[in-house]
Amino acid sequence: MAYYRPYHPPADPIIVRDLTRQQDELRTHVQLQPLAAEPTLVAGCDSSFPTPETVLSVFVVLRFPSLEVVEKVYHTSPVTLPYIPGLLAFREAPNLLLAYEKLQHRPDVIMVDGHGIAHPRRMGIAAHLGVMLNRPTFGVAKQKLTGVYQEPALQKGSITPLTDKSGELLGEVIRSKDKVNPLFVSPGHLCDQATATRLTLACLRGYKLPEPTRLADHWAEEFKKELR
DNA sequence: GCGACAG
DNA sequence: ATCTTGTCGC
Numbered sequence: 001m002a003y004y005r006p007y008h009p010p011a012d013p014i015i016v017r018d019l020t021r022q023q024d025e026l027r028t029h030v031q032l033q034p035l036a037a038e039p040t041l042v043a044g045c046d047s048s049f050p051t052p053e054t055v056l057s058v059f060v061v062l063r064f065p066s067l068e069v070v071e072k073v074y075h076t077s078p079v080t081l082p083y084i085p086g087l088l089a090f091r092e093a094p095n096l097l098l099a100y101e102k103l104q105h106r107p108d109v110i111m112v113d114g115h116g117i118a119h120p121r122r123m124g125i126a127a128h129l130g131v132m133l134n135r136p137t138f139g140v141a142k143q144k145l146t147g148v149y150q151e152p153a154l155q156k157g158s159i160t161p162l163t164d165k166s167g168e169l170l171g172e173v174i175r176s177k178d179k180v181n182p183l184f185v186s187p188g189h190l191c192d193q194a195t196a197t198r199l200t201l202a203c204l205r206g207y208k209l210p211e212p213t214r215l216a217d218h219w220a221e222e223f224k225k226e227l228r
Numbered sequence: 229g230c231g232a233c234a235g
Numbered sequence: 236a237t238c239t240t241g242t243c244g245c
Contacts, residue, residue: 008233047235049236083236085233092235092236114234124234145234179245184234 011084019087023123029131032192039064043107044212047092048220050227053079057099058220061107067211074223075099089128109136111212116188118171120146130189137188138196149173180208
Protein backbone atom coordinates (compact mmCIF):
# COMPACT_ATOMS: atom_id res chain seq x y z
CA MET A 1 0.00 0.00 0.00
CA ALA A 2 3.03 2.23 0.32
CA TYR A 3 2.66 3.65 -3.15
CA TYR A 4 4.77 6.61 -2.19
CA ARG A 5 7.94 6.50 -0.17
CA PRO A 6 8.25 9.40 2.28
CA TYR A 7 10.91 11.83 1.21
CA HIS A 8 13.16 13.03 4.00
CA PRO A 9 14.66 16.44 3.25
CA PRO A 10 18.38 16.70 3.96
CA ALA A 11 18.96 17.68 7.59
CA ASP A 12 21.77 19.92 8.79
CA PRO A 13 24.66 17.47 9.29
CA ILE A 14 26.03 19.52 12.19
CA ILE A 15 22.75 19.28 14.08
CA VAL A 16 22.35 15.60 13.32
CA ARG A 17 25.83 14.77 14.56
CA ASP A 18 25.31 16.72 17.79
CA LEU A 19 21.90 15.24 18.58
CA THR A 20 23.14 11.75 17.75
CA ARG A 21 25.93 12.19 20.31
CA GLN A 22 23.41 13.37 22.88
CA GLN A 23 21.48 10.16 22.31
CA ASP A 24 24.58 8.07 22.87
CA GLU A 25 25.07 9.84 26.20
CA LEU A 26 21.44 9.42 27.24
CA ARG A 27 21.65 5.78 26.29
CA THR A 28 24.10 5.10 29.09
CA HIS A 29 21.34 5.94 31.59
CA VAL A 30 18.74 3.53 30.25
CA GLN A 31 17.76 0.65 32.50
CA LEU A 32 15.60 -2.28 31.45
CA GLN A 33 13.87 -3.98 34.35
CA PRO A 34 10.44 -5.05 35.58
CA LEU A 35 8.29 -2.42 37.31
CA ALA A 36 8.74 -2.25 41.07
CA ALA A 37 5.03 -2.96 41.54
CA GLU A 38 1.84 -3.51 39.60
CA PRO A 39 0.77 -0.09 38.23
CA THR A 40 -2.28 1.75 39.52
CA LEU A 41 -2.00 4.68 37.14
CA VAL A 42 -0.96 4.38 33.49
CA ALA A 43 -0.38 7.42 31.31
CA GLY A 44 -0.53 7.88 27.56
CA CYS A 45 0.90 10.79 25.58
CA ASP A 46 0.94 12.07 22.03
CA SER A 47 1.57 15.21 20.02
CA SER A 48 -0.16 16.95 17.12
CA PHE A 49 0.69 20.06 15.14
CA PRO A 50 -2.06 22.73 14.99
CA THR A 51 0.23 24.58 12.56
CA PRO A 52 3.59 23.57 11.06
CA GLU A 53 5.28 25.72 13.67
CA THR A 54 3.32 24.70 16.75
CA VAL A 55 3.54 21.48 18.77
CA LEU A 56 0.66 20.42 21.00
CA SER A 57 1.33 17.59 23.43
CA VAL A 58 -1.21 15.68 25.49
CA PHE A 59 -0.93 13.51 28.58
CA VAL A 60 -3.79 11.38 29.81
CA VAL A 61 -3.74 9.37 33.02
CA LEU A 62 -5.87 6.24 33.39
CA ARG A 63 -6.53 4.10 36.43
CA PHE A 64 -5.26 0.59 35.91
CA PRO A 65 -6.61 -1.93 35.18
CA SER A 66 -10.05 -0.28 34.98
CA LEU A 67 -8.77 2.23 32.40
CA GLU A 68 -11.06 5.00 33.60
CA VAL A 69 -9.72 8.46 32.77
CA VAL A 70 -8.56 10.36 35.83
CA GLU A 71 -6.83 13.30 34.18
CA LYS A 72 -5.82 14.89 30.89
CA VAL A 73 -3.66 17.94 30.19
CA TYR A 74 -1.95 19.55 27.23
CA HIS A 75 0.70 22.11 26.44
CA THR A 76 1.81 23.91 23.29
CA SER A 77 5.18 25.31 22.22
CA PRO A 78 6.79 26.62 19.07
CA VAL A 79 8.44 23.96 16.89
CA THR A 80 12.23 24.01 17.08
CA LEU A 81 13.27 21.14 14.85
CA PRO A 82 11.95 19.46 11.69
CA TYR A 83 11.10 15.77 11.74
CA ILE A 84 14.24 13.71 11.19
CA PRO A 85 14.01 9.89 11.33
CA GLY A 86 15.71 8.73 14.52
CA LEU A 87 15.66 12.17 16.12
CA LEU A 88 11.95 12.47 16.81
CA ALA A 89 12.49 12.92 20.55
CA PHE A 90 14.32 16.20 20.09
CA ARG A 91 11.30 17.54 18.22
CA GLU A 92 8.55 16.35 20.55
CA ALA A 93 9.98 15.46 23.97
CA PRO A 94 10.64 19.02 25.18
CA ASN A 95 6.97 19.93 24.88
CA LEU A 96 5.86 16.57 26.24
CA LEU A 97 7.90 17.28 29.37
CA LEU A 98 6.12 20.63 29.81
CA ALA A 99 2.75 18.91 29.47
CA TYR A 100 3.81 16.24 31.96
CA GLU A 101 4.58 18.92 34.53
CA LYS A 102 0.96 20.01 34.49
CA LEU A 103 -0.26 16.62 35.72
CA GLN A 104 -1.67 16.49 39.23
CA HIS A 105 -1.24 12.72 39.34
CA ARG A 106 2.01 10.77 39.02
CA PRO A 107 1.58 7.79 36.65
CA ASP A 108 3.40 4.55 37.55
CA VAL A 109 4.28 3.97 33.93
CA ILE A 110 3.98 5.96 30.70
CA MET A 111 2.98 4.54 27.32
CA VAL A 112 4.58 6.67 24.61
CA ASP A 113 3.48 7.11 21.00
CA GLY A 114 6.67 5.95 19.23
CA HIS A 115 9.50 3.46 19.83
CA GLY A 116 11.48 2.72 22.98
CA ILE A 117 14.75 0.89 22.35
CA ALA A 118 13.60 -0.28 18.93
CA HIS A 119 15.76 2.50 17.52
CA PRO A 120 19.04 2.67 15.55
CA ARG A 121 20.88 3.76 18.71
CA ARG A 122 18.37 2.24 21.14
CA MET A 123 17.09 5.68 22.09
CA GLY A 124 13.61 6.13 20.70
CA ILE A 125 11.36 8.83 22.17
CA ALA A 126 9.99 6.49 24.85
CA ALA A 127 13.48 5.76 26.19
CA HIS A 128 14.42 9.42 25.84
CA LEU A 129 11.39 10.60 27.80
CA GLY A 130 11.94 7.93 30.45
CA VAL A 131 15.49 9.07 31.11
CA MET A 132 14.46 12.73 31.17
CA LEU A 133 11.73 12.02 33.70
CA ASN A 134 13.51 9.13 35.43
CA ARG A 135 10.20 7.30 35.23
CA PRO A 136 9.11 3.95 33.71
CA THR A 137 8.19 4.21 30.02
CA PHE A 138 7.67 2.01 26.99
CA GLY A 139 6.81 2.70 23.39
CA VAL A 140 3.95 1.69 21.14
CA ALA A 141 4.54 2.58 17.48
CA LYS A 142 2.38 2.05 14.41
CA GLN A 143 5.30 1.78 12.02
CA LYS A 144 8.71 0.14 12.12
CA LEU A 145 11.79 2.35 12.37
CA THR A 146 14.48 -0.31 12.40
CA GLY A 147 14.84 -4.09 12.76
CA VAL A 148 13.44 -7.17 11.07
CA TYR A 149 10.46 -9.36 11.93
CA GLN A 150 8.03 -11.90 10.60
CA GLU A 151 4.42 -10.88 10.16
CA PRO A 152 2.47 -12.09 13.22
CA ALA A 153 -0.66 -14.21 12.60
CA LEU A 154 -3.75 -12.19 11.62
CA GLN A 155 -5.51 -13.00 14.85
CA LYS A 156 -5.56 -10.64 17.83
CA GLY A 157 -2.89 -11.43 20.38
CA SER A 158 -0.37 -12.87 17.93
CA ILE A 159 3.16 -11.76 18.69
CA THR A 160 6.43 -11.89 16.78
CA PRO A 161 9.90 -10.65 17.80
CA LEU A 162 11.48 -7.53 16.31
CA THR A 163 15.25 -7.95 16.19
CA ASP A 164 18.25 -6.31 14.63
CA LYS A 165 20.35 -8.16 12.08
CA SER A 166 22.52 -9.69 14.82
CA GLY A 167 19.51 -11.19 16.54
CA GLU A 168 19.30 -8.74 19.44
CA LEU A 169 15.70 -8.35 20.63
CA LEU A 170 14.51 -4.79 20.04
CA GLY A 171 10.82 -5.20 20.68
CA GLU A 172 7.75 -7.24 19.81
CA VAL A 173 5.29 -6.94 16.94
CA ILE A 174 1.77 -7.32 18.27
CA ARG A 175 -1.52 -7.86 16.47
CA SER A 176 -3.76 -5.78 18.73
CA LYS A 177 -6.92 -6.52 16.73
CA ASP A 178 -7.90 -9.09 14.11
CA LYS A 179 -6.62 -8.27 10.64
CA VAL A 180 -5.27 -4.79 11.36
CA ASN A 181 -1.65 -3.75 10.99
CA PRO A 182 0.39 -4.79 14.04
CA LEU A 183 1.89 -2.52 16.69
CA PHE A 184 5.59 -2.30 17.56
CA VAL A 185 6.08 -2.43 21.33
CA SER A 186 9.43 -1.91 23.03
CA PRO A 187 10.63 -0.94 26.51
CA GLY A 188 11.79 2.61 27.10
CA HIS A 189 13.31 3.07 30.57
CA LEU A 190 12.83 1.33 33.95
CA CYS A 191 10.66 -1.21 32.13
CA ASP A 192 11.27 -4.48 30.28
CA GLN A 193 9.81 -6.15 27.21
CA ALA A 194 7.55 -8.52 29.10
CA THR A 195 6.01 -5.66 31.05
CA ALA A 196 5.59 -3.46 27.99
CA THR A 197 3.84 -6.23 26.10
CA ARG A 198 1.70 -7.28 29.03
CA LEU A 199 0.50 -3.74 29.72
CA THR A 200 -0.18 -3.06 26.07
CA LEU A 201 -2.42 -6.11 25.86
CA ALA A 202 -4.12 -5.24 29.16
CA CYS A 203 -4.98 -1.79 27.79
CA LEU A 204 -6.76 -3.02 24.65
CA ARG A 205 -10.48 -2.33 24.47
CA GLY A 206 -11.53 -3.47 21.04
CA TYR A 207 -9.51 -0.90 19.11
CA LYS A 208 -6.20 -1.19 17.33
CA LEU A 209 -4.57 1.22 19.75
CA PRO A 210 -4.35 0.60 23.49
CA GLU A 211 -6.46 3.10 25.49
CA PRO A 212 -3.67 5.36 26.79
CA THR A 213 -2.34 6.21 23.33
CA ARG A 214 -5.73 6.04 21.68
CA LEU A 215 -7.14 8.63 24.07
CA ALA A 216 -4.02 10.79 23.95
CA ASP A 217 -4.30 10.65 20.16
CA HIS A 218 -7.95 11.61 20.37
CA TRP A 219 -7.41 14.61 22.64
CA ALA A 220 -4.37 15.78 20.73
CA GLU A 221 -6.76 16.05 17.79
CA GLU A 222 -9.59 17.68 19.78
CA PHE A 223 -7.43 20.31 21.44
CA LYS A 224 -5.94 21.09 18.07
CA LYS A 225 -9.39 22.00 16.71
CA GLU A 226 -10.09 24.19 19.73
CA LEU A 227 -7.03 26.23 18.89
CA ARG A 228 -8.41 27.40 15.58
C1' DG B 229 25.99 2.78 -4.49
C1' DC B 230 21.14 1.41 -3.02
C1' DG B 231 17.30 1.14 0.22
C1' DA B 232 15.07 2.45 4.76
C1' DC B 233 13.20 5.99 7.21
C1' DA B 234 8.79 6.40 14.54
C1' DG B 235 5.83 11.04 14.18
C1' DA C 236 2.71 14.51 11.55
C1' DT C 237 -0.65 16.87 7.84
C1' DC C 238 -3.84 17.53 3.63
C1' DT C 239 -8.32 15.16 2.15
C1' DT C 240 -13.59 11.89 -0.31
C1' DG C 241 -15.19 8.28 -1.23
C1' DT C 242 -15.08 3.53 -0.77
C1' DC C 243 -14.13 -1.56 0.03
C1' DG C 244 -14.51 -5.20 3.53
C1' DC C 245 -15.80 -7.32 7.89
